[in-house]
Amino acid sequence: MMQSALISILQSVLIEDHPLDKALARAELDGRHKSETVQAAQHLVRYARRYGALAGRSWPLKSGDLSALLAAWAALESPSLPLKLKPFTQDKALLAEVKANPVLWQSYPDWLYELMSERLGDAWPALAEALNRPPAQYLRANTLHGDAGALKKRLAEEKVATDVISDSCLKLKRFANVFRTQAFKEGRFEQQDWGSQQIAQLLGAAPGMTVIDACAGAGGKTLALAAQMQNKGRLLAMDIFEGKLQALRKRARRAGVHNLETRVIEGSATIKRLKGKADRLLLDVPCSGLGVLRRNPDAKWTIAPEHLDNLIAIQREILDSYPRMLKAGGKLVYATCSLLPQENQLQVADFIARSAGQFVLESEHTLSPVEGNTDGFYMALISRQ
Numbered sequence: 238m239m240q241s242a243l244i245s246i247l248q249s250v251l252i253e254d255h256p257l258d259k260a261l262a263r264a265e266l267d268g269r270h271k272s273e274t275v276q277a278a279q280h281l282v283r284y285a286r287r288y289g290a291l292a293g294r295s296w297p298l299k300s301g302d303l304s305a306l307l308a309a310w311a312a313l314e315s316p317s318l319p320l321k322l323k324p325f326t327q328d329k330a331l332l333a334e335v336k337a338n339p340v341l342w343q344s345y346p347d348w349l350y351e352l353m354s355e356r357l358g359d360a361w362p363a364l365a366e367a368l369n370r371p372p373a374q375y376l377r378a379n380t381l382h383g384d385a386g387a388l389k390k391r392l393a394e395e396k397v398a399t400d401v402i403s404d405s406c407l408k409l410k411r412f413a414n415v416f417r418t419q420a421f422k423e424g425r426f427e428q429q430d431w432g433s434q435q436i437a438q439l440l441g442a443a444p445g446m447t448v449i450d451a452c453a454g455a456g457g458k459t460l461a462l463a464a465q466m467q468n469k470g471r472l473l474a475m476d477i478f479e480g481k482l483q484a485l486r487k488r489a490r491r492a493g494v495h496n497l498e499t500r501v502i503e504g505s506a507t508i509k510r511l512k513g514k515a516d517r518l519l520l521d522v523p524c525s526g527l528g529v530l531r532r533n534p535d536a537k538w539t540i541a542p543e544h545l546d547n548l549i550a551i552q553r554e555i556l557d558s559y560p561r562m563l564k565a566g567g568k569l570v571y572a573t574c575s576l577l578p579q580e581n582q583l584q585v586a587d588f589i590a591r592s593a594g595q596f597v598l599e600s601e602h603t604l605s606p607v608e609g610n611t612d613g614f615y616m617a618l619i620s621r622q
């Protein structure tokens with residue numbers, strides 16, 4: 238059962254380009270081996286190129302290569318698993334060759350490894366490795382209900398052990414499906430990476446302000462801003478997709494957020510109507526997601542160079558238009574979950590230069606899984622003169 242589930246997940250992600258979370262949901266995993274199978278699937282997707290190479294298969298893989306890939310992985314990592322695979326003996330010379338080649342061993346597409354090496358230089362090898370580590374599990378206490386200390390106690394009653402990271406952040410001591418807890422159903426927390434929480438904090442939203450989250454998606458950061466605002470003031474969440482805003486409204490109801498409005502962006506007129514209205518503006522722009530490969534290992538196989546160019550152009554358009562929603566003296570945070578300078582420092586430096594003194598860069602920060610146990614993020618705090 239585990240074996241056929243793994244093959245069908247790998248077929249779906251590596252051959253048919255479906256997202257891993259959808260493939261896992263479709264695989265209808267049985268209860269007994271569910272978490273083992275999910276972990277194995279994540280690991281296999283992370284290191285697909287490594288195991289393909291160890292099995293002597295060329296890249297890109299074909300459907301017929303998947304059971305050989307599984308056999309190479311099982312022989313190397315999980316020899317005790319009850320899988321019915323053809324006997325596999327690792328060729329020692331091939332193992333040494335694959336280990337010595339970071340593109341294969343760390344498992345990246347050639348173009349991506351080269352691009353990151355070129356743009357990040359000496360910092361890339363350690364990052365390439367860190368982006369392959371399974372992520373830590375963080376929670377953001379919904380401070381409309383209580384702080385991290387109070388949440389820690391509440392979760393301990395439900396047998397979920399955590400460490401306090403900040404006034405509003407907890408880290409799980411070991412993995413748990415926190416969505417099943419009563420505390421989650423009561424809206425006492427959201428699962429959110431500690432790095433992502435810091436982006437919302439940098440904006441400095443406060444009660445009574447008008448705050449716009451212009452690329453809100455399903456609202457991970459909107460809800461953090463709502464908690465900072467203590468339900469006082471105006472919080473406007475926008476996106477180009479109504480479906481995402483619908484998911485946000487549902488999450489906001491659970492979290493007890495009352496000052497939220499949502500608005501679909503239908504074109505430049507939507508932005509113009511809000512000219513000069515906001516004290517704070519969050520631009521959590523669409524990006525390559527290269528900083529969150531720990532969480533979404535499938536993204537390294539689906540992103541293509543032309544997607545990157547397109548994303549960089551969209552980010553530039555957003556920067557050229559959305560900051561007009563700020564009042565004079567207002568502040569914005571531009572953020573990505575990428576570590577590519579073209580989406581980050583270079584994009585912001587270009588914007589500041591184009592603004593001819595109207596916008597000033599106050600600070601910029603990069604979070605990386607190499608230095609801290611967070612996903613990779615970039616954030617810049619910019620003020621309007």
Ligand SMILES: C[S@@+](CC[C@H](N)C(=O)[O-])C[C@H]1O[C@@H](n2cnc3c(N)ncnc32)[C@H](O)[C@@H]1O
Pocket residue numbers: 451452453454455456457458459475476477478481502521522523524551555
């Ligand atoms: C990085 S995601 C946002 C994640 C979200 N802020 C969170 O914390 O959960 C970027 C969002 O930008 C939206 N988006 C894409 N193009 C956009 C545009 N031109 N204007 C506004 N939002 C856009 C996407 O639909 C996506 O939801």
